[in-house]
Amino acid sequence: AQSVTQLGSHVSVSEGALVLLRCNYSSSVPPYLFWYVQYPNQGLQLLLKYTSAATLVKGINGFEAEFKKSETSFHLTKPSAHMSDAAEYFCAVRNYGGSQGNLIFGKGTKLSVKP
Amino acid sequence: GAGVSQSPSNKVTEKGKDVELRCDPISGHTALYWYRQRLGQGLEFLIYFQGNSAPDKSGLPSDRFSAERTGESVSTLTIQRTQQEDSAVYLCASSFKGGRATDTQYFGPGTRLTVL
Numbered sequence: 001a002q003s004v005t006q007l008g009s010h011v012s013v014s015e016g017a018l019v020l021l022r023c024n025y026s027s028s029v030p031p032y033l034f035w036y037v038q039y040p041n042q043g044l045q046l047l048l049k050y051t052s053a054a055t056l057v058k059g060i061n062g063f064e065a066e067f068k069k070s071e072t073s074f075h076l077t078k079p080s081a082h083m084s085d086a087a088e089y090f091c092a093v094r095n096y097g098g099s100q101g102n103l104i105f106g107k108g109t110k111l112s113v114k115p
Numbered sequence: 116g117a118g119v120s121q122s123p124s125n126k127v128t129e130k131g132k133d134v135e136l137r138c139d140p141i142s143g144h145t146a147l148y149w150y151r152q153r154l155g156q157g158l159e160f161l162i163y164f165q166g167n168s169a170p171d172k173s174g175l176p177s178d179r180f181s182a183e184r185t186g187e188s189v190s191t192l193t194i195q196r197t198q199q200e201d202s203a204v205y206l207c208a209s210s211f212k213g214g215r216a217t218d219t220q221y222f223g224p225g226t227r228l229t230v231l
Contacts, residue, residue, distance in 0.1 A: 009155075032217055043119070043206060043222035044158075051217040090157060094217075101171055102148055103220060105157035 002027045002093045006106035014114045019063075019078040021109050023091030026072065032094040033074045034103060035065055039087045047089075050074060061085070086113045117141065119223035121207050127229045128197055136192045136226045140209030147190050148210075148220060149182055153203040161205075164190060197230045204228070 007022040025031050032051055036044040048059025055067045065076045076089060088110045092103040120139045128134050140147050149161040160174035164184040175181070179197075184190040194201055204227050208220040 034219075036222075041224070043224045044208075045222070046219050049217065049219065092158075095160070101146065101163035101165060102150075102160035102174065103158070104160070105150075107155070107157040 002031060002095055002104050004033075004091045004093050004104060004106040006089075006091050006109050008109055009107065010110050010112065012112040012114060013081045015083055016080050019076070019081045019085065019111065021076040021089050021091075021111065023065075023074045023076065023106060024072050025074060025091075025093050027093060027096075029096055033065075033067065034092040034094070035059065035063070035074075035076050036090045036092065037061075037087050038090065038108075044090065047076070081111075081113045083113050083115065086111055119207055119209050119221055121205075121223040121226050123226060124224065125227045125229075127231065129231050130199060131196055133193065133195045134197055134228065136194075136205050136228070138190045138192070138207030138209075138223060140188070140190070140207070141221055144209035144211050144221075145187050146210045146212065146218070146220075147184055148208040149190070149192050150206045150208065151176075151203045152206060152225070158206060161192070194228075197228075199230050202228055202230045 003026045005024045034049045035047040048057045050067045058064045063078045088108045090108045091106040122137045145166045147164040150158040162182045163171040179195045182192045204225040206225045207223045210218040210220045
């Protein structure tokens with residue numbers, strides 16, 4: 001069975017500082033991993049996804065994530081935080097069980113950006 | 116083009132009442148998913164429709180929950196005899212093919228359900 005763990009339910013950074021949101025996965029097969037962002041009162045929007053084509057994945061809004069098999073990690077980073085990055089971020093892994101349809105989500109990390 | 120839409124955006128109901136939540140997927144998307152997001156929690160998978168195949172109901176928490184989908188269009192999630200623990204945001208997502216692990220799921224804005 002697959003699972004993801006997001007370390008830190010809340011992360012606070014200053015504007016212009018590095019953003020690092022942590023995600024570790026557990027999977028007995030090569031995983032497909034996703035990062036979604038949720039702005040207040042909105043649905044989830046895909047930031048980026050790992051599909052085994054490249055270990056460093058670039059997404060929208062300047063975010064990127066690196067797949068590290070040896071560390072079972074898929075951490076999300078952005079070199080310089082902007083106030084508009086304040087949101088909740090979810091890491092997810094594609095479910096290989098059952099119909100192989102759904103995503104399995106972490107509990108989310110709320111990012112605050114201080115001026 | 117239009118994204119996934121859901122209605123109503125908010126629903127307040129009394130314990131024991133039935134509710135219906137609606138999802139309109141992106142046109143042409145064959146796969147449709149329902150998830151539940153309870154306060155402070157990640158998203159929990161509820162049910163998955165793929166084309167004309169039998170739905171994957173493995174995530175439904177009890178027999179009070181059911182869902183239907185008309186062809187490859189609208190879906191309705193029904194919760195019977197609502198309980199306070201059903202209070203959550205219910206999110207719908209759709210994807211083009213659904214059967215490929217790399218397919219992107221596009222989410223609607225959700226329906227916030229409050230059971231008093």
